[in-house]
């Protein structure tokens with residue numbers, strides 16, 4: 001493959017791969033990897049992995065998810081003002097393009113490399129393709145360190161916040177909306193938790209030297225069956241992003257204490273990960289990047305690798321703050337920077 005990293009990123013972005021619909025992109029990646037004789041390739045569902053086996057002392061996993069959030073109001077894939085625009089430019093097809101090119105190019109890296117391209121990261125934890133791949137093939141998860149190509153402003157972002165989604169469910173009594181005194185409005189019961197959320201001041205917690213900013217937000221409201229019926233049930237979905245020094249049990253306790261006696265059901269949860277910067281091979285990546293280390297506010301699969309005892313960090317082009325937004329875009333020079341850094345780290 002002689003195509004450049006930006007051109008390949010554009011090509012991969014043109015293959016829509018919203019979570020759950022990654023087959024075409026996985027096919028494309030699998031076919032490309034199979035063309036490299038130095039790689040052993042495996043596929044599980046829409047997750048594809050490949051590895052060198054040179055018998056070296058050190059092995060690193062370089063991984064990236066191939067799905068995106070839905071397209072929403074983001075415009076078409078295009079280059080303008082020195083930036084690559086469109087869904088997946090930041091999160092994270094620019095990094096995936098870089099990984100694919102390097103997987104093909106580096107037949108003699110200085111460490112053995114396992115490349116992982118996986119599906120369904122942007123959705124609830126139980127669908128995550130990397131998790132399913134690990135369950136089916138744990139022998140592929142042996143390494144001294146892992147790098148996730150998540151957007152990290154071209155430097156290393158250590159660890160990640162945990163995430164928890166809870167539903168606050170309220171109940172009332174249905175009635176004609178012209179005679180509301182005959183019923184009890186379940187949506188109105190959500191006023192108190194919403195007010196708590198609007199006034200809540202999240203913490204910033206320093207963990208192993210990095211400051212993790214927490215957040216707590218309503219992300220969905222559901223209730224009501226018609227324009228003239230007092231609703232008898234309503235649900236408020238809340239997303240809590242918590243620092244990696246809190247466990248999922250700690251996080252749940254924080255929410256139960258804040259919301260008091262409401263009906264609160266945990267519907268999705270993933271623990272965070274501490275920074276994991278203290279091993280030499282990771283330090284070499286930090287040095288090669290030439291940038292300051294920062295914390296990761298979103299959740300990433302560094303948490304999965306850390307839980308497996310494999311120190312992991314985020315390293316990819318672009319600003320995570322633009323991921324999932326209608327303005328999703330990344331500077332071309334940043335794609336080239338991270339591609340070069342990763343190349344140097346794996347070869348020099």
Ligand SMILES: N[C@@H](CCC[C@H](NC(=O)CCC(=O)O)C(=O)O)C(=O)O
Pocket residue numbers: 091121122123124125150151163268270296297298299300319320321323
């Ligand atoms: N199972 C989790 C998956 C959420 C993944 C997503 N990660 C990112 O956006 C990483 C990019 C960044 O923060 O820089 C997220 O945090 O929402 C879930 O469903 O929450």
